[in-house]
Structures are given as structure tokens and as C-alpha cells.
Amino acid sequence: MHADKDLTDSGIAAYMHGLGRAARAAARLMARADTATKNRALRAMAAAIRAQSAALVEANRLDLAKARAEGRDAAFVDRLTLDAAGIEKMARGVEQVAELPDPIGVISEVRKRPTGIQVGRMRVPLGVIGIIYESRPNVTADAAGLCLKSGNACILRGGSEAIHSNRAIAQAIAAGLAEAGLPHTAVQVVETTDRAAVGALITMPEYVDIIVPRGGKELIARLMREAKIPMIKHLDGICHVYIDDAADPDMAVRIADNAKTQRYGTCNTMETLLVAEAIAPAVLPRIAEVYRAKGVEMRGDDAARRLVPDMRAASEEDWRTEYLAPIVAVRVVRGLDEAIDHIETYGSKHTDAIVTANQAHADRFLREVDSASVMVNASTRFADGFEYGLGAEIGISNDKLHARGPVGLEGLTSQKYIVLGHGEVRA
Amino acid sequence: MHADKDLTDSGIAAYMHGLGRAARAAARLMARADTATKNRALRAMAAAIRAQSAALVEANRLDLAKARAEGRDAAFVDRLTLDAAGIEKMARGVEQVAELPDPIGVISEVRKRPTGIQVGRMRVPLGVIGIIYESRPNVTADAAGLCLKSGNACILRGGSEAIHSNRAIAQAIAAGLAEAGLPHTAVQVVETTDRAAVGALITMPEYVDIIVPRGGKELIARLMREAKIPMIKHLDGICHVYIDDAADPDMAVRIADNAKTQRYGTCNTMETLLVAEAIAPAVLPRIAEVYRAKGVEMRGDDAARRLVPDMRAASEEDWRTEYLAPIVAVRVVRGLDEAIDHIETYGSKHTDAIVTANQAHADRFLREVDSASVMVNASTRFADGFEYGLGAEIGISNDKLHARGPVGLEGLTSQKYIVLGHGEVRA
Numbered sequence: 001m002h003a004d005k006d007l008t009d010s011g012i013a014a015y016m017h018g019l020g021r022a023a024r025a026a027a028r029l030m031a032r033a034d035t036a037t038k039n040r041a042l043r044a045m046a047a048a049i050r051a052q053s054a055a056l057v058e059a060n061r062l063d064l065a066k067a068r069a070e071g072r073d074a075a076f077v078d079r080l081t082l083d084a085a086g087i088e089k090m091a092r093g094v095e096q097v098a099e100l101p102d103p104i105g106v107i108s109e110v111r112k113r114p115t116g117i118q119v120g121r122m123r124v125p126l127g128v129i130g131i132i133y134e135s136r137p138n139v140t141a142d143a144a145g146l147c148l149k150s151g152n153a154c155i156l157r158g159g160s161e162a163i164h165s166n167r168a169i170a171q172a173i174a175a176g177l178a179e180a181g182l183p184h185t186a187v188q189v190v191e192t193t194d195r196a197a198v199g200a201l202i203t204m205p206e207y208v209d210i211i212v213p214r215g216g217k218e219l220i221a222r223l224m225r226e227a228k229i230p231m232i233k234h235l236d237g238i239c240h241v242y243i244d245d246a247a248d249p250d251m252a253v254r255i256a257d258n259a260k261t262q263r264y265g266t267c268n269t270m271e272t273l274l275v276a277e278a279i280a281p282a283v284l285p286r287i288a289e290v291y292r293a294k295g296v297e298m299r300g301d302d303a304a305r306r307l308v309p310d311m312r313a314a315s316e317e318d319w320r321t322e323y324l325a326p327i328v329a330v331r332v333v334r335g336l337d338e339a340i341d342h343i344e345t346y347g348s349k350h351t352d353a354i355v356t357a358n359q360a361h362a363d364r365f366l367r368e369v370d371s372a373s374v375m376v377n378a379s380t381r382f383a384d385g386f387e388y389g390l391g392a393e394i395g396i397s398n399d400k401l402h403a404r405g406p407v408g409l410e411g412l413t414s415q416k417y418i419v420l421g422h423g424e425v426r427a
Numbered sequence: 428m429h430a431d432k433d434l435t436d437s438g439i440a441a442y443m444h445g446l447g448r449a450a451r452a453a454a455r456l457m458a459r460a461d462t463a464t465k466n467r468a469l470r471a472m473a474a475a476i477r478a479q480s481a482a483l484v485e486a487n488r489l490d491l492a493k494a495r496a497e498g499r500d501a502a503f504v505d506r507l508t509l510d511a512a513g514i515e516k517m518a519r520g521v522e523q524v525a526e527l528p529d530p531i532g533v534i535s536e537v538r539k540r541p542t543g544i545q546v547g548r549m550r551v552p553l554g555v556i557g558i559i560y561e562s563r564p565n566v567t568a569d570a571a572g573l574c575l576k577s578g579n580a581c582i583l584r585g586g587s588e589a590i591h592s593n594r595a596i597a598q599a600i601a602a603g604l605a606e607a608g609l610p611h612t613a614v615q616v617v618e619t620t621d622r623a624a625v626g627a628l629i630t631m632p633e634y635v636d637i638i639v640p641r642g643g644k645e646l647i648a649r650l651m652r653e654a655k656i657p658m659i660k661h662l663d664g665i666c667h668v669y670i671d672d673a674a675d676p677d678m679a680v681r682i683a684d685n686a687k688t689q690r691y692g693t694c695n696t697m698e699t700l701l702v703a704e705a706i707a708p709a710v711l712p713r714i715a716e717v718y719r720a721k722g723v724e725m726r727g728d729d730a731a732r733r734l735v736p737d738m739r740a741a742s743e744e745d746w747r748t749e750y751l752a753p754i755v756a757v758r759v760v761r762g763l764d765e766a767i768d769h770i771e772t773y774g775s776k777h778t779d780a781i782v783t784a785n786q787a788h789a790d791r792f793l794r795e796v797d798s799a800s801v802m803v804n805a806s807t808r809f810a811d812g813f814e815y816g817l818g819a820e821i822g823i824s825n826d827k828l829h830a831r832g833p834v835g836l837e838g839l840t841s842q843k844y845i846v847l848g849h850g851e852v853r854a
Contacts, residue, residue, distance in 0.1 A: 423677075
């Protein structure tokens with residue numbers, strides 16, 4: 001089927017159900033594939049990506065031409081571009097997944113019970129993963145690699161803007177699967193660009209076990225309204241750094257600087273700085289100097305503006321805003337309790353940090369701030385699968401259930417109970 | 428507010444939102460409550476339940492009178508009854524929860540990263556748990572105890588048939604919370620019996636983090652249609668025992684007997700027996716003899732009926748039926764693959780067992796059968812929180828995400844990432 005082919009909605013639903021059935025069947029074979037076979041497929045995929053480099057660039061050129069013809073901006077074109085370096089990085093990424101330990105089949109927590117049975121847990125794949133993403137074609141290879149290593153089948157639905165690139169990458173993936181004797185239906189790229197395909201993918205729980213959306217807020221909002229399948233979903237990153245009265249001032253300045261300015265557009269960038277009133281006179285003017293030099297606009301409450309007079313006044317809206325830009329909201333708080341209250345009220349449960357030398361304050365912050373990542377004396381920018389040592393990341397979850405924070409291979413698995421007996425029956 | 432008070436739907440929604448707001452505020456205090464305080468509350472609850480035994484029996488009498496007046500059957504009245512022994516068991520259950528290790532605040536998997544930061548995980552409460560249950564008033568105390576110990580606030584919505592009993596138990600719970608200085612809003616019993624209260628409870632994700640339904644299929648089906656909040660849901664228990672060709676015949680007979688007849692009405696009772704054709708002549712007639720003696724009706728496929736001629740013919744429907752009764756479906760399969768296929772097609776992902784002395788067959792069954800509990804040489808009846816050593820059970824989950832199988836305290840918690848630094852920033 002081709003992207004340009006005209007299909008009715010029911011035709012698309014039938015097509016998507018076909019992919020679903022095939023994925024479900026492939027998932028059974030993937031669940032029992034051994035580590036060596038999965039790694040062979042991953043390495044063959046990487047080799048095929050490298051071998052087909054010229055064809056990938058050619059396919060990508062078609063997508064780029066369309067994007068330019070449609071007047072897309074430079075950032076969009078940048079995300080869409082696959083050059084030789086990007087292709088090598090993609091291949092290397094797939095090889096790195098091969099090097100990660102295989103989570104599947106690992107048995108843990110085995111305990112002998114008084115009845116004689118042994119009870120433990122075995123890590124198993126989730127089954128079929130649906131990935132919905134936009135523009136960046138490298139997600140096709142990254143996601144396929146992670147799903148394959150974790151013993152899942154997957155259905156990949158990239159954006160229409162990258163359809164030629166995604167199809168070309170899919171051919172390299174198929175070559176890798178074939179070389180290892182794994183079913184080609186273990187990784188399926190949706191061939192139609194019709195939006196109805198997404199609608200079908202997120203409403204067939206009989207075939208798809210979890211949806212991982214990778215895209216902007218509009219995409220996530222639509223999926224949350226319509227999906228009938230659980231999602232690993234990533235919402236806002238309204239991250240805070242709280243400078244406690246017991247903070248080391250130099251450390252406070254360094255972390256406030258890094259958390260805001262090391263990169264502006266990432267979800268783990270600090271958006272609001274909270275400063276205890278006792279330490280604010282000592283640190284806030286110094287931090288303002290750093291921000292001023294880097295062109296970061298400050299928006300503060302009255303107390304902050306008394307210490308830094310050139311600061312704009314913050315509105316209620318500022319506390320709720322993920323700027324993703326060189327803007328920072330600043331608030332002076334009485335102390336730890338007011339900082340935790342502020343984070344509870346305005347935060348997005350993503351990543352929040354305290355700077356303090358007071359162990360009791362650090363402990364309370366760690367325990368009481370209800371976010372996926374909570375940090376002591378470190379920059380929020382560390383909230384990342386690679387920085388955490390997960391090896392690779394399929395996404396970040398703001399949810400509390402199943403997966404929380406950066407999601408690696410483990411987030412694509414489940415644990416079942418296993419019982420090993422010797423003929424025991426219940427009395 | 429009283430059960431009999433006439434309220435509009437919007438009045439009920441406002442009432443439920445009030446409970447939600449109060450629960451959310453209580454959840455923050457519960458999250459930081461220390462183990463000793465929580466255990467003191469649990470022991471005080473148990474003491475109050477015992478001290479108010481006469482009042483509980485009296486309140487229960489009102490519910491029983493109404494049930495009898497409405498012509499409810501004996502099983503219904505039995506589930507509803509609270510006698511002195513039941514009250515003591517309820518009190519003891521709450522004390523046992525006090526004796527369980529506190530999961531909250533436990534830090535695990537701490538690793539030092541090359542950047543210098545230490546990354547680990549801390550176990551934390553989910554927040555607010557909504558429990559929706561029917562008839563058995565003891566769930567009020569059991570659920571309150573588990574939610575309290577796991578640092579959560581809860582909203583309990585029992586059936587209208589048990590409203591007097593539930594209110595009386597709620598008073599004992601409130602006494603326990605007060606004695607330990609914990610907020611009385613940590614455990615709230617919904618005071619209205621209007622069904623709209625359930626509708627409100629399951630559609631306020633801003634206040635409720637997870638719903639645990641404990642009831643029949645109709646309740647679960649309604650909640651699945653309407654809920655906007657994740658659920659720990661328990662669907663059918665269509666459990667299988669597969670007697671492999673390499674099974675010990677005596678063990679096979681013993682397990683087939685126990686899995687079916689030890690108790691008929693439980694979700695982990697075997698409903699379908701699968702027997703490898705090579706061993707069927709040796710075991711099936713013996714098993715049939717046991718069932719016949721115990722009055723269990725057998726419904727089999729043609730091959731099974733050739734070996735046990737008095738067996739009724741099974742229909743396609745039988746393979747999909749959770750009898751919860753002295754009836755068993757029997758099928759002869761060629762071997763392991765066909766058994767796994769049958770379970771994949773007709774099972775409910777609850778609990779399935781293999782009887783075999785063949786290690787390779789056992790390993791494949793463990794890995795490939797996609798159920799919450801998978802067993803080797805043990806009766807399916809062991810699939811239970813107490814038998815697994817979880818201490819107590821809030822429910823059983825057929826889902827793969829978050830909690831799978833019997834759900835104890837851990838299922839009411841989440842893990843967040845914690846990062847412990849010394850001023851590290853990202854390069």
C-alpha cells in the first residue's frame with residue numbers, strides 16, 4: 001500500500017487490524033527468541049543501515065524537498081534531516097542496544113514458601129508496542145531496536161513528513177530480522193500517512209498492549225482523549241530547582257546556571273527557580289548576573305524583584321509555563337515547606353532538585369516531592385536515560401504507574417509470577 | 428450526609444469532589460508518615476474494631492434485615508454477615524498489616540555514574556486509591572489497612588447493601604487514625620449509596636490515582652467503559668492445567684483433582700484440563716473417576732470422550748467459560764505447542780499450570796504462557812497473595828502493566844528516581 005493511495009476509513013481500519021494480527025502472532029515468536037538471535041538481528045540491522053546509507057540519504061531527500069516546498073522552518077528541516085553522520089549514529093545506536101543485557105527471562109525474588117512451592121518473578125515482554133512519533137526518522141531504528149531487544153513486536157507510525165525515510169529504514173530493519181530468522185512482522189512500519197491509521201492503532205487493545213507517543217503536546221493530548229490502550233506518556237517538564245537556606249552559595253549558582261542554560265529546549269530544563277528567603281540576598285543577585293550575561297529573561301515575584309530590580313514581574317501564568325526558551329521564573333519562598341507546596345501546586349511531576357547541605361531537608365524533599373525524578377545537589381539536566389545508565393531510552397514518563405521517569409528496556413517488559421512445585425496441592 | 432438523602436447528580440459530584448480534595452491533601456501527610464505512626468494507627472484500628480464489636484454486629488443486623496426483606500439468597504446474606512468471629516478476623520487482619528515491612532522510602536538499585544551522581548530508586552505511595560466493592564463489609568477494614576500502610580489516602584465505596592456495616596467500621600478506622608495523629612480524611616467511606624457516586628469517583632483523575640474494583644464482572648465491565656483513571660482490574664479466571672506427556676501420573680491426578688475441586692467458586696480454580704495424547708489413556712480415566720466421585724460434570728472433546736465415554740461433549744463455548752462450579756472442560760492435545768496455543772486462544776491470562784518432569788517443556792511453558800501466574804507441578808489454587816507470601820492482597824490483576832497477579836502492598840506504590848549529587852552539573 002502506498003501513502004498516496006486513497007483509502008476509506010474502514011479500509012484503513014482493516015489494514016491496521018491486519019498489522020495488529022500479524023504483530024500479535026510475531027510477538028509470540030519474539031517472546032521466545034533467545035538473546036543471541038536478537039543480538040544477531042540488531043547487528044545485522046546496523047550493518048544494513050550502513051550498507052544502505054546512500055539509499056537512505058536519497059529517500060530522505062524526497063522528504064526534505066517536500067518539507068521545504070511546504071515552507072517548513074529550519075528547526076523542522078533539521079529534525080527531519082538524515083545525513084551520513086546521522087545514519088552512522090543510528091547504526092551505532094542499534095549496536096549499543098545489542099550490547100545491553102537482555103532483560104527477558106530473568107528470574108528474581110524467588111522464595112520458598114512453607115507449603116514447599118517456590119514463588120518468584122520472571123521478566124517477560126509486554127507483547128505488542130505501538131510507537132507514534134513525528135519528524136525524526138531515527139526514532140524508527142531506535143524504537144525498533146529497543147522493542148526487538150525486549151522481545152516485543154512493534155508497529156511504528158512515524159509522521160507523514162518522514163514517510164520516505166521511514167520506509168527506507170524499515171527495509172534495513174527487515175534485512176536484519178531476516179538474517180537472524182526472526183519474523184519480518186516483528187517490526188512493521190505503517191505505510192499509510194492517513195491520520196485515521198493513528199485512530200485505529202490506539203483503539204485496538206486486542207492487538208496492541210501499550211502505546212508510546214513521542215511528539216508534541218498536541219499529539220499527546222489527542223491520544224489521551226482517544227486511546228483505549230495504556231500509554232507511556234510524557235507531558236510537560238515544568239522542572240524546579242529549590243535553593244535551600246542551607247545551600248552552598250557557589251553550588252547554588254552553578255546548578256541554577258546549568259539547569260537553565262545548558263540547553264533551553266529540553267524537558268528536563270529548569271523553568272522555575274525557588275530560593276529560600278534567608279539565602280536569597282546572597283545568591284539571587286549572583287545568579288541574575290549569570291542569566292543577564294547569557295541573555296536569559298527573568299520573571300520574578302515581588303521579593304525576588306526587590307533583590308534584582310531589573311527583573312520583570314511574574315504572573316500566575318508564569319509558574320505554570322514550560323518556556324523551553326531563555327526565560328526563567330523566580331520566586332522567593334520562606335523555606336522548604338513553601339517550596340514543596342509550590343512544586344505540588346505548579347509542577348508537572350517530571351524533575352525537581354534541591355540544593356542544600358542540610359540532610360534532613362534533603363531527605364524530606366526526596367520523599368515528599370512527588371515527581372518522577374527528585375534530585376539533591378545536582379542539575380535537573382541529568383534526568384535522562386543515558387545519564388541514569390539505562391543504556392537507551394524509549395521515552396520519559398510523567399505517570400506513576402508502570403514506568404516512571406526515563407524509560408529504558410525494562411519499561412517495555414512486565415513481570416509475571418512463576419511457581420515451581422514438586423506436585424504440591426493446596427490444603 | 429445520609430444514604431437516604433435525596434441528592435441531584437451534580438450534588439453528588441460536588442460531594443465526591445470534596446472527598447477527592449480532602450483525600451489529596453491527606454495523601455501528602457500520609458506520604459511522610461513514618462512507619463511507627465502508621466503501625467500505631469493500624470493497631471489502634473484493630474483495638475477499636477474489637478471494642479466496638481457489639482455496635483458492629485448491631486449495624487450489620489440492619490443490613491441483614493434489609494437483604495432478607497429483599498429476598499436475597501443465602502450466599503449473598505453469608506457474604507454480608509459480620510459475626511463475632513468475622514470481626515475478630517477483621518481486627519487480626521489489620522494487625523497483620525502492621526506486622527508487614529513498610530515498603531515506603533525503601534531505596535534500591537543505587538549506582539554511581541561516571542559523572543559522579545548516584546542514581547537510585549525510592550519506593551513511594553501512589554497517592555489516592557479508590558476502592559469500589561460489593562457486599563463484604565470486611566473489605567472496608569482490609570483495604571483501609573493496606574492503603575494506610577502503603578502511605579496512601581483512600582476513598583472506599585462499598586455496596587449499598589452493606590452501608591450500615593461499612594459506616595460502623597469507618598468509625599473504628601477513624602478512631603485508629605485519630606489515636607496516631609493521622610488525618611481522619613486519610614480513609615473516607617462514601618456516605619451516599621447513589622450509583623452516581625461511583626461515576627464521579629472513577630472520573631476525577633485530579634484526585635484519584637488508581638481504582639481497585641473488587642466485585643463481579645458487571646461492575647468491572649461498567650468501570651472499564653466509564654473510568655478515566657487506571658484500574659487494577661481482575662477479569663475472568665479461566666485457568667488451565669496441562670498434563671504433559673512427561674508428567675508423573677500420580678502427580679497429574681493429584682493436581683487435576685486439587686485445582687478443580689479444592690474450591691469451586693474461586694478465580695484460581697482450574698476450568699479447563701488439557702492432556703497430552705500420549706499420557707491421556709493412563710491418566711484421564713483415573714481423573715474422571717475422582718471427578719465422578721465428587722460430582723464434577725465433565726465436558727470433553729472427541730478424543731477425551733473416547734477414553735471417558737460418559738463425558739458430555741464440550742462446545743466451543745465451554746473453552747471460554749469460567750464455570751465457578753463443579754464442571755470441568757477436558758481436551759486432549761497433541762503436546763506442549765497445542766496446549767500453549769489453546770491457552771493463548773481461550774485463556775484469560777490469570778493462572779496456568781503444567782505437570783511435567785521434562786525440564787525443557789517446563790521452561791518453555793514458563794516463558795511462553797502469557798499469564799499473570801505460570802506454574803510447574805503445582806495446583807493453580809496457589810495463585811493467591813497469602814500463598815505467595817505477600818502478606819495480604821488488595822486484589823488480583825490480569826493486566827500486564829503496573830501490577831500483575833496477586834497485588835499486595837507493593838502494588839499500591841510507585842518508584843521514583845532519586846539522584847544524589849555533590850553539586851554536579853551536566854557538561
